[in-house]
Amino acid sequence: MTELSGGAVHIPVLLNEVLEVLGAGRGGMYLDCTFGGGGHTRALLDAHPDTWVVALDRDVRAIERGRGWAAKYGExxxxxxxPYSDVLQQVSFRGFDGVLADLGMSTDQLREERGFSFADRSALDMRMDETTGISAREFLNTAAERDIYIALARGGVGTTARQLARVLVSKRPFENALELAEVVRGSQLGKRAVSRVHPATVVFQALRMHVNQELQEIEKLLEVVPVLAKKGGKLAVITFHSLEDRLVANTMRGWESAGTYPASWRGPRDQKRIGVVSPKKPIVPSDEEVSRNAASRSARLRVFEFVE
Ligand SMILES: C[S@@+](CC[C@H](N)C(=O)[O-])C[C@H]1O[C@@H](n2cnc3c(N)ncnc32)[C@H](O)[C@@H]1O
Known part of the structure; x- marks a missing residue:
């Protein structure tokens, strides 16, 4: 990474594809809902001198890193x-040419010993915004077994969620991520695991999603994007697992079908569709990108174009 990265190590995913679908070469006004290491934001700004970006992140560390180099771009x-769910309250501009959401967590967060990685011996926190909400440790150590089961099941753990919730309650208190990963490995889920992927991967994902209310955040963002984007503007969303991908794909398809409007839609409620999913199939990383950046392997870029 260049020294402009302010210490961020995150490599932006599907970068050229995002620039292309958002028409970055023409310049414009963009909203990056997930600033992270700033890779997409910086590339948008560098693509044209008449580009402005409003960039959001719920993680204050990401914002502070960005402030280290933001001065280069001035206003x-x-x-x-x-959080992007509050974007309407926080950002007054309407009529963005492009809105980008690169979902999930960044490599920086994974490496900051905040409990996102199952090798972490530090506190099991998992909050992207450490200034609000309850940590994964507090949730696991205090929640009712049923609530833990629901969080695991909603987060994609599958048929072993109930048994795992029971095991987790019997083994608490948990202090760090490593302890949790070891308990999962010894559970039914761990014993059934056949692939080379650590059995705790899906459990960590489920807890992270619960602690950060990730699906609810995405739902709220999708509700307001039609207010933020201009006519002819685009929404580009990069998803990393089937739960968020299904939510984004279904919402975009719903928008495309005649007569289906998000609650935030302020245009006429006639039978005209508000836009199109374009391209119809998600854009996925090339083999070259996956070999260069393994974190991109499950990425899917979905794009919606609002009608003129
Ligand atoms: C995959 S990273 C983005 C990486 C970025 N595109 C880049 O090129 O460096 C996702 C970022 O989104 C942030 N994030 C996740 N959920 C969020 C939410 N609901 N509101 C605001 N930011 C969020 C995370 O804190 C993280 O920094």
């Missing part, structure tokens, strides 16, 4: 510490 870059 062309505005950084806002907020």
């Amino acid at each position: 062309r870059l505005e950084l806002v510490h907020t």
